[in-house]
Amino acid sequence: MIELNNGKKAPEKNSSNGIFEDYLNNVVIFDNKEVLRPTYTPDYLPHRDEQIQSVASILVAALRGDTPSNILIYGKTGTGKTAVVKYVGKELEKTGESHEMPCYVIYMNCEVVDTQYRLLATLARHLGKEVPMTGWPTDQVYEEFKNSLDKEKRVVIVVMDEIDKLVRKGDDVLYNLSRINADLKNARVSLIGISNDLKFTEFLDPRVKSSLGEEEIIFPPYDAEQIHDILEQRAKIAFKQSALDETVTRLCAAFAAQEHGDARRALDLLRVSGEIAERSKSSIVEERHVRLAQDKIEVDRIVEVVRTLPTQSKLVLLSVLKIKGRLEKTGDNISTGEVYTAYKQMCNDIGADILTQRRITDLISELDMLGIVNAMVVSKGRYGRTKAISLSVPEDNTKNVLMEDYRLKPLEDFIPIMPNVAQSQLF
DNA sequence: CTTCCACGGGAACACTGGGGTG
DNA sequence: CACCCCAGTGTTCCCGTGGAAG
The missing domain is CATH 1.10.10.10 (Winged helix-like DNA-binding domain superfamily/Winged helix DNA-binding domain)
Known part of the structure; x- marks a missing residue:
């Protein structure tokens, strides 16, 4: 601890237990809050078997050493697109190892990586190349990537999440990437684009459009029942036993279903409800906490947006x-x-x-x-x-x-x- | 039919932060 | 070191355009 006030002893007028003790002694509702966060990928994705099968059936070509078709995936936010792709990707890499057919999945979020240069640089870096954040001409970065890629025989799957964000700034990269296989001797590349926007291909160069959309998969929104299942599954891990009121998951699901079946939102809602309950020293999460959470999330969002x-x-x-x-x-x-x-x-x-x-x-x-x-x-x-x-x-x-x-x-x-x-x- | 105000696309420019070269 | 190249971003400039009140 750092002494801040010139050796003068701080008065210990806070409770004799220290400030954190009180909170620690509170009723604990959560067992493992992490599983409610959007970053967590569960081992089992309810109600997405069909989509998992579709993706897998296309990507299986990679294990045979062929180039899988490019895929375009559509669906509103929180419909499990990213989760499914990551899940299948992980499985593919695992299976590839045991079959001595190296497969790599490179995942990118185009909201962050939103320019040609950055996209190519990120790809090159994934292959262990040192590329400066800025400075080089783009085609040089492209060459770097291509050359290190082609050093060994392998299949690389490039996943571009939120690809619509990228398209607005010119689709040259996509054009180049979709044609890269013609320049490669050993390696193969296939692309997966994930988009929230059903109509984004309208702005696309027709050549890119046809090559990128060789296969299209649509993720329908979850209905209230399905969201409820998802919540139940995670709540079992996330919360202490009997800390949840029966109606709570139902209500969260209902709220989220109104908003085009966004599972991410439902999970957020459940987590925040729990946090509110915890802070108000309630031992179980009740319906009123969910309603409070609903408001809090919206207010927080606005405050954050305005502040930044x-x-x-x-x-x-x-x-x-x-x-x-x-x-x-x-x-x-x-x-x-x-x-x-x-x-x-x-x-x-x-x-x-x-x-x-x-x-x-x-x-x-x-x-x-x-x-x-x-x-x-x-x-x-x-x-x-x-x-x-x-x-x-x-x-x-x-x-x-x-x-x-x-x-x-x-x-x-x-x-x-x-x-x-x-x-x-x-x- | 005219008129009015701002919309909104597109080109051009300035500036930033980073190259590489002589 | 000086100098020029490059991508990316935010901004200005220019201008054709919409559409109902007058």
Whole structure:
């Protein structure tokens, strides 16, 4: 322990047991909380046998030394796509070892690895190549990867999770990867793309589209019954015996089923419910905890999103809030022009750079995507076209989070000047 | 039919953080 | 060391366009 106050002895007025003892003596609800986290891959995936079989039946070609067809996997979030692919991949590598047919599965999340360069660099690094984070020309990285890949006879399965995120930034990599086999003498590559977006192939180069989608597998959402099974299976490991009220898993499943059958959400809900119960010193998780958890998850999400917004976006959001404050009675939607004038004033006040209106349009659209505001383009006839913006998160809450940012602090009491409104109200 | 305001696509640019070469 | 190359990102500039009120 580090002594912080110059040798002066800290007064021991906290309970004689120390601050943690109290908590340790609390009723424990969890046995193993890890199994409720999204990162955990269980050994058995209920209600996904069919999909596992499909993937396996395609990948089995690898064990015979052939190149498996490329696969595209579709399905909404939390339908077990990633879990299934990882599971089958693990099995494939294991079986490959015992059959002396080396198979490697390289898993990548394209939300993180979202550019050509980074994708190729990650692949090369998986093969033990040193590639700098930046600096090289892309084709050099490609060559590196190709050469080290081709050194021995093997089949490499490249899994690209959230592949739709990658496609938006140009599909050159996918084109190159899908043709790489023509350049290889020993090794073989096959691709698995995982997408949340059913329509993402529309933006794809037709050549890539046909090669990538040789096989397509669709993961339907779970229904409430199936989610319930999943929860039961994990809850058995996660919770102490009889710590769960019978209705709890049912309720979690029902909530998640409403949201397009997202199992990940259901597990989150169950875990947070447990945590809330634990904190409120209840020995069992009850229905009310689930309802509390439902709210908490949503609030946490928003707070986190708003907090991590770039300053410029925060300014835009604050403009919306400020104008909303002034329009309270009318409850009108806000237009881009209004936001932009308020935004400019605030930038001046705190000495921030002023971005162009074009850029602000984009920032507003981003806020819309994040679900913080709602922006709809409307045509107001003679008075032109604009976005009708309204807030879709609690006002006070959001404001507090924004004010945590020291750069925005001086704007706490800022009042936007709105010529059209102010004048008509004054006279 | 005109008019108006901002939407939103696309090109161009600036800047960053990292190469490699002479 | 100076210098130029490269990918990636955020931004500005330019501009054609939508669509209902007037």
